Amino acid sequence: MFQSKSGLLVVVLAFSLTPLGFAELPADITKDAAVLKTRMVPQPNAVKFLAGPEVVINRDLKVMVSVNREQGGDAKKIASLFKTYWQCRPVINIQKDGGLAGMKADGYDLRASQGVMTIKASDFNGVRNALRTVRQIAExxxxxxxxxxxxxxxxxxQDEPAMSFRGVHLCWFPETNPRTIExxxxxxxxxxxxYVVLEPxxxxxxxxxxxxxxxxxxxxxxxxxxxVKTASELGVTMVPQLNIFGHAAAARHISGKHAVLDFNPxxxxxxxxxxxxxxxSNPATRKVLEDAVLELYEFFxxxxYFHIGCDEAYTLxxxxxxxxxxxxxxxxxxxVYFHDIMSQRNCKVMMWHDMLLDSSDPRWAGYTAVGSKTHKLPDLLKELPKDIIICDWQYGRPKKDEKWPTMLYFKENGFPVLACPWLNSAGITSQGHLVQNENMMGLLCTTWHGxxxxxxxxxxxxxxxxxxxxxxxxxxxxxxxxxxxIRQMGWDLGIDDYEDTGLIEYQIPPDESYPAAGL
Structure with missing residues (x-):
């Protein structure tokens, strides 16, 4: 068994090397790297493929775990992952080693050689991330x-995350297949x-x-x-969103629909x-919204965190x-009212950034800014609590030597900032670099109707x-x-209906008349 000096979770997996149906083929390191690295998402910080014999995952596997922060049921969780990923149940032994606390949360150190696999991590989440990487390259x-x-x-x-908050924002429309969300x-x-921010x-x-x-x-x-339960079991925290300012229709602007008023005039x-x-200005509005916000908070x-929206309030x-x-x-x-009622519950409020910037300010030319001086909205930054998390959404392609000035502006004003890209791959990468370089809170990747x-x-x-x-x-x-x-996710969910498979429901959409652009 591997003895670590740093106090991290250590998993040692021993495999039979030549089960029935396998031949010990000489490793071609160059070819292995060229193929297998493309399958790893996210790409680990450091990967080295070596020339030794393959390590085989089968029912003869032996697993020994040394964990810094042992939690009840870790052995069962690890066994369940092996059953789900590779249809085998190894023998697992766990011991606690309180001296190993140096690794970043969710990171891991994975080695596989001579029939032994060793995983070091601070806790079960790191071990699970290591096994997710193994699944992506296991053949x-x-x-x-x-x-x-x-x-x-x-x-x-060797791998560890570049930021502590790594989120995806999902929208659930009436047309959305629940399996798509799952x-x-x-x-x-x-x-x-x-993290997953879910906006119904x-x-x-x-x-x-x-x-x-x-x-x-x-x-x-x-x-x-x-x-919500499944996400928690996967190590993902679900964050609910309810728009308390703009987007009150709870429907895309381009559709002309209104979730409330169409049936409740x-x-x-x-x-x-x-x-x-x-x-x-209507006190009844705040009462309705408070009831709904607190109901979502309890339900989730x-x-x-709780996301209060607040973007694109065009008709304020x-x-x-x-x-x-x-x-x-x-x-x-x-x-401030909604900040305070959530703060009383040890819950931090998130909001979109755009109404807090003057769209006529030349500093923001080429960036998303929707506020105006008419109602002094840009002055709100002086009075808003500094623990409100600003979700700055910028969807364009980065300029040369891009600094994303709106994000820096909110950071300089004392707010935690989440960079929120969409679709543009160069923009996503650039904003990720900004978060790392400026030590911002993290990344919240948006998907909207896409x-x-x-x-x-x-x-x-x-x-x-x-x-x-x-x-x-x-x-x-x-x-x-x-x-x-995504096919592997379908296996995990037990999907057996045609429409629920793949990245889209239909290979040929039954109706292409609905507008693809717009809100």
């Missing part, structure tokens, strides 16, 4: 119809993200205010609860006249009372690599790699 037995084992080359890997959460965990677009069935969800198109509470007073923005098992201050009142004060008090196909592939692939900090490995078929990984 099924060759020369048979049904494999009885898997193998990996002799190797050494696979997206599974893939986020597989790619070693540790009129599909969460509130008990406090049922009228906030679509009349016949909400998702069952049981489905939501299973998702009697409560128009809660909104500005066009329904896109909440009416902040009291997470450490358009009703009679709001346009005649002191709108700056209304909005300031509104934001949670399928190429959109999902780009966001997850490049986002995971940006969050873990290693340069992406060039070469290979990125689409094929993500296809393989």
């Amino acid at each position: 099924a037995q060759r020369g048979v119809k049904s494999q009885s084992c898997f193998y990996i080359p002799e190797l050494e890997i 696979k997206a959460v599974q893939l986020a965990a597989y790619y070693k993200f540790n 677009w009129g599909v969460f069935p509130y008990k406090s205010h049922p009228e906030l969800a679509w009349k016949n198109n909400s998702v069952s509470r049981g489905t939501f609860k299973r998702l 009697s409560i128009q007073s809660l909104f500005e006249p066009d329904g896109w923005t909440w009416c902040l 098992d009291k997470p450490p 201050a358009t009703c009679r009372d709001c346009r005649r009142g002191d709108y700056y004060k209304l909005l300031r008090d509104h934001l 949670l399928q196909g190429t959109g999902l592939m780009n966001m997850y692939y490049h986002g995971a690599n940006a969050a873990w900090g290693a340069p992406e490995f060039s070469g290979g078929d990125k689409r094929g790699v993500v296809n393989m990984h």
